[in-house]
Amino acid sequence: MSGPPPRFISPHAEGEFYWTSGADGVLRLQRCGACGRFNHPAGPVCPFCHSRDLAPAPVSGRGTIATFTINRKEWIPGFEPPTCSRSWRSTRTRRSASGPTSWAAASTT
Amino acid sequence: MTEPLERQAIISGAAQSQIGRRLHRTGLDLTIEAALRAIDDAGLTVADIDGVSTYPGMGGVFGGATGAEVHDAAAALAQLARRRRRRPAASSGRSTRQCSRWPPVWPGTCWSTAPSWRAAAGPCGPAGAAGAGRCRSSFQFLIPYGVTSAANWISCYARRHMHDYGTTREQLGAIAISARTNAATNPQAIYTDPMTMDDYLTVRMISDPFGLYDCDVPCDGSTAVIVSHRDFAPDVRHGVVHVNAMGTALRGRPSWDQFDDLTTMAMRDSAASMWERTELTPADVDTAQLYDGFSWLAMAWIEALGFCGKGEGGPFVEGGARIAPDGDLPLNTWGGQLSGGRLHGFGFLHEGVMQLRGTANLQVPDCEVAAVGAGGGPESGCLLLTKGIR
Numbered sequence: 001m002s003g004p005p006p007r008f009i010s011p012h013a014e015g016e017f018y019w020t021s022g023a024d025g026v027l028r029l030q031r032c033g034a035c036g037r038f039n040h041p042a043g044p045v046c047p048f049c050h051s052r053d054l055a056p057a058p059v060s061g062r063g064t065i066a067t068f069t070i071n072r073k074e075w076i077p078g079f080e081p082p083t084c085s086r087s088w089r090s091t092r093t094r095r096s097a098s099g100p101t102s103w104a105a106a107s108t109t
Numbered sequence: 110m111t112e113p114l115e116r117q118a119i120i121s122g123a124a125q126s127q128i129g130r131r132l133h134r135t136g137l138d139l140t141i142e143a144a145l146r147a148i149d150d151a152g153l154t155v156a157d158i159d160g161v162s163t164y165p166g167m168g169g170v171f172g173g174a175t176g177a178e179v180h181d182a183a184a185a186l187a188q189l190a191r192r193r194r195r196r197p198a199a200s201s202g203r204s205t206r207q208c209s210r211w212p213p214v215w216p217g218t219c220w221s222t223a224p225s226w227r228a229a230a231g232p233c234g235p236a237g238a239a240g241a242g243r244c245r246s247s248f249q250f251l252i253p254y255g256v257t258s259a260a261n262w263i264s265c266y267a268r269r270h271m272h273d274y275g276t277t278r279e280q281l282g283a284i285a286i287s288a289r290t291n292a293a294t295n296p297q298a299i300y301t302d303p304m305t306m307d308d309y310l311t312v313r314m315i316s317d318p319f320g321l322y323d324c325d326v327p328c329d330g331s332t333a334v335i336v337s338h339r340d341f342a343p344d345v346r347h348g349v350v351h352v353n354a355m356g357t358a359l360r361g362r363p364s365w366d367q368f369d370d371l372t373t374m375a376m377r378d379s380a381a382s383m384w385e386r387t388e389l390t391p392a393d394v395d396t397a398q399l400y401d402g403f404s405w406l407a408m409a410w411i412e413a414l415g416f417c418g419k420g421e422g423g424p425f426v427e428g429g430a431r432i433a434p435d436g437d438l439p440l441n442t443w444g445g446q447l448s449g450g451r452l453h454g455f456g457f458l459h460e461g462v463m464q465l466r467g468t469a470n471l472q473v474p475d476c477e478v479a480a481v482g483a484g485g486g487p488e489s490g491c492l493l494l495t496k497g498i499r
Contacts, residue, residue: 015250018250040367041247041249041250047362067265067266067268067269069261069264069265069268069317070317071260071261071316072315073258073316075258079255085255085256087265102250103366104254
C-alpha cells in the first residue's frame with residue numbers, strides 16, 4: 001500500500017503528538033493524570049473523569065486485534081485495494097475489554 | 110408511569126416524492142414534493158403548518174448527501190403559502206432525526222423530511238472530508254488507515270459479531286434476500302429482481318464481510334411526515350397513527366470506533382430508553398421497520414429492541430421465515446434501504462405509518478403496533494407507533 005500523501009493529515013492540537021511519536025520509535029497515547037485511563041483519539045478533556053490533566057504516555061505497541069475488515073474498494077486515491085484495516089487494543093491500555101482501540105493497516109498482497 | 114411527552118403526538122400525514130436513481134432533480138425540489146403530498150395526505154394546507162424540520166438540516170450537504178437545507182425548505186414553504194401567518198419554526202434533525210425535534214413544535218403541526226441522496230458515483234462519507242487533501246477531526250485517526258467509508262467501520266462490527274456469536278454471511282444474507290423479495294411489491298423500489306443466496310454470496314466484496322448486497326442502494330428521493338397533536342386526531346381523514354414511545358438515548362461514547370461494545374451500537378441505548386417509556390413489550394410488535402444501511406445494522410436493531418437475545422440475531426433471521434411478511438416479525442416490508450433505496454431512515458417511518466393505516470403495498474394483517482428504528486454508529490433513534498390513540 002502506498003499510503004496517504006504527506007499532506008493528508010492536518011492534526012488538531014491534541015492529536016499531533018500521536019503522529020510525531022513514531023519518530024523515536026515509541027507509540028504514545030493520551031493518558032489522564034487524574035484517573036489513569038487512556039483516551040484515544042486524544043481530546044482536551046478526559047471523557048471518563050473530565051480532568052484536564054492529560055499528557056502523552058508511551059505504550060508498548062503490543063496489543064490484541066479487536067476486529068478487522070479486508071477492504072476491496074478504492075474509496076480514495078492512495079489506498080489501492082485490497083487493504084486490511086485492523087482495530088486493536090493496546091495491551092497496556094486494556095484495563096477492561098472496552099478500553100480504547102487504535103487502528104492499524106496493512107497490505108494483504 | 111408518567112405519560113411520556115411524545116404520546117401527545119400523532120402522525121397525521123405521510124408521503125414520498127418520486128424515488129429513483131439519477132433523477133436529476135434537486136434535494137429541495139424532491140423535499141417540497143414530498144412535503145406537499147404529505148400536507149395534502151393529512152387534509153391540511155401549507156398555511157396550517159407551524160414548523161419545519163429536515164435532515165441533514167443545517168449545513169445540508171455532506172459526503173454524498175444532498176438534503177434540503179432546513180431554512181431553504183422553510184422559505185420555499187412560506188413562498189408557497191403566499192402569506193405567512195407566522196414564521197415557520199425551522200430546525201434540523203440529525204442523529205435522532207425522527208424524534209428529537211418534534212416537541213418544540215407541539216401542540217401545532219409540523220412537517221419533517223428526509224433528504225434525497227445523491228446517486229451519482231463519488232467518494233461518500235468522510236472520504237469527502239479529505240477532498241481538500243487533508244483530513245481533520247476524528248477522521249484523521251481513521252482515514253490514514255484506510256478506514257474511509259461507513260462500509261469499513263460497520264463491517265468491523267459485523268466481523269466482531271461473527272467472532273463472538275458465530276454469525277454467518279448466510280444469516281446476513283437472509284436479511285438482504287428478504288428485503289429484495291419484499292421490494293418486488295413496492296413500485297418505487299430500486300432493486301426488484303429476485304435474488305438467491307448464491308447471488309448474494311457471489312457478488313463482489315466491498316469490505317469483508319460485506320458484499321455489495323449488504324450495502325444499501327443510494328437513490329434520489331424524499332419522505333415527509335406531518336406531526337400533529339393528538340387533539341387533532343378526529344380531523345384526520347384516514348387511520349390515525351399514534352406515537353406511543355420514542356427512544357433517543359446514547360449511553361456509550363459517541364464514536365464510530367470507540368464504543369464500549371463492538372457488537373452493538375447506539376441502538377442498544379435508544380431501544381432501551383424507548384421500552385422504559387411504554388407499557389408495551391417486544392411481544393406486542395406486529396412489524397419492525399429497522400434501518401438496514403448495511404444488512405448487519407438490521408440484525409443489531411433486532412437484538413437491541415429485544416426481539417431476540419444479544420448475539421442471537423443470526424439464528425433469529427436465518428432462513429428468513431421469521432422476518433417474512435407472514436412470519437413472527439415482518440421486517441422491512443417495503444424492501445428496506447437495501448433494495449427499496451437509501452431514504453436515510455425515513456423510509457422505515459413511512460412504511461410503519463402505512464402498515465398501521467392498513468394501506469401498505471405488502472400489508473401485514475391486523476397490524477396494530479410497529480417498531481421503527483433508524484441509524485447506525487453513534488446516531489440512533491426509534492419509535493413505537495400504534496394504530497389509533499391508546
